[in-house]
Amino acid sequence: MHMFIDIVGACNLSCPSCPMGNSENNNFKKSMQIETFRQIVEKAKLEGVDSIHLYNWTEPLIHPRIGEFIQTINAAGIASGISTNLNIAKNIEQALRAEPSFFRISLSGFHQKTYAQGHVGGDIEVVKQNMIMLHNIKQQYNLNTLIEVYYHRYLDNLEEESLMREFSERLGFSFSTGYSVMMPLEKTFAIIERDPSVTEADRETLNRLALPPYDDLINLVKHYPKRACKLKDQMLVLDCNGNTVLCCSIFNQSEYQVGKYLDLPLEQLTSLKSTKENCVDMCNRCAKNGLHEYAMYPNQGPLERHAVSRIMDFQRRSLLGLPIDNEALGKQDDEVSAEDFDEHQYLQSNHDVKAAIANSAFSSGYQHYLFFGRYEGRKGASSPLARKDSNMVTDQS
Numbered sequence: 001m002h003m004f005i006d007i008v009g010a011c012n013l014s015c016p017s018c019p020m021g022n023s024e025n026n027n028f029k030k031s032m033q034i035e036t037f038r039q040i041v042e043k044a045k046l047e048g049v050d051s052i053h054l055y056n057w058t059e060p061l062i063h064p065r066i067g068e069f070i071q072t073i074n075a076a077g078i079a080s081g082i083s084t085n086l087n088i089a090k091n092i093e094q095a096l097r098a099e100p101s102f103f104r105i106s107l108s109g110f111h112q113k114t115y116a117q118g119h120v121g122g123d124i125e126v127v128k129q130n131m132i133m134l135h136n137i138k139q140q141y142n143l144n145t146l147i148e149v150y151y152h153r154y155l156d157n158l159e160e161e162s163l164m165r166e167f168s169e170r171l172g173f174s175f176s177t178g179y180s181v182m183m184p185l186e187k188t189f190a191i192i193e194r195d196p197s198v199t200e201a202d203r204e205t206l207n208r209l210a211l212p213p214y215d216d217l218i219n220l221v222k223h224y225p226k227r228a229c230k231l232k233d234q235m236l237v238l239d240c241n242g243n244t245v246l247c248c249s250i251f252n253q254s255e256y257q258v259g260k261y262l263d264l265p266l267e268q269l270t271s272l273k274s275t276k277e278n279c280v281d282m283c284n285r286c287a288k289n290g291l292h293e294y295a296m297y298p299n300q301g302p303l304e305r306h307a308v309s310r311i312m313d314f315q316r317r318s319l320l321g322l323p324i325d326n327e328a329l330g331k332q333d334d335e336v337s338a339e340d341f342d343e344h345q346y347l348q349s350n351h352d353v354k355a356a357i358a359n360s361a362f363s364s365g366y367q368h369y370l371f372f373g374r375y376e377g378r379k380g381a382s383s384p385l386a387r388k389d390s391n392m393v394t395d396q397s
Helices: 034-046 066-075 092-097 112-118 124-141 158-170 185-192 200-206 215-222 266-275 277-288 291-296 301-320 343-349 351-358 365-376 384-396
Strands: 002-005 051-053 079-084 102-107 146-153 174-179 235-238 243-245 257-260
Touching (some): 002 034, 066 079, 066 092, 102 124, 124 146, 124 158, 158 174, 174 301, 185 200, 185 277, 185 291, 215 301, 215 365, 257 266, 266 277, 301 365, 343 351, 343 365, 351 365
Parallel strands (some): 002 051, 002 235, 079 102, 102 146, 146 174
Antiparallel strands (some): 235 243, 243 257
């Protein structure tokens, strides 16, 4: 079990794919007291928590006693971690000298023009200077902390990724990437349900994402095999007031809290996530749309192929000066809709898929087509009649 705690209720940036930048913050905005935190860590140790990370939605370096928080976790023999946008220099040294197991720097560009779109209010040159400071502190005190730079991928910032990778690795930092997704869960629901609360700024962000929750992506994740939600079952999320929250994808921490962590045993808190009425409703709604897969695995399998296809189409259109239809990006020219898909013919044309279904690797030919077939140019997805009708529409338009 891994624990994630917002030890403060605020952030210094307003990133548009994060609720701190795209949603009203009605959560607690205070800082957690170190005495409360020590009790939380003591209980977490007794309940077998493996790691405690001092972040979820907010910026941990804001807390003036961040070093003491890390030291408290380490003293309990539990792995510790923080994730920061690194635009604040004030508490960097005390945080790193406390020697967390893991120190992540979250960013989205190498040059300011690009970076400022994903990390609104931040300054990438400040971040770079603070990265150099981190390197120097780590060298000076011979610290063992793993420092990782995590690069959020958008459609239009990939050209700067190699520059940031080189800069990071020259400092001795680990470098990883991931496709940025639209969060929180409440915002994603608003998008797929065409809620009027979705703003023009939200739409601009969606147009930059390699994985926007448009209809084709939601159709894709709906067809994932049903799996348990690790975000709910294997993670404990606490707000800065010590309340246990349903999961890390939820932003309305007051509505979806299941009880104070210090007041209830872990087993009861875990049970309440699956029995409290509003939490059950939210989980069912999320699973029905496959959004737990969207949140858990944006960099794997079919979702990664979906992102790569959109990126390649975006780059091709940009290079040729063609107009960009963001909702149509990445769709194959002869892609078949769910309504036109011919299950029988697809299986007759692809015996390996038929065998894979018999072995329970796929639930249907359409699932295989969504995950692999459309990218592989598989035959038999639509009947000759459907293709003829499609061509007639094209010819008439």
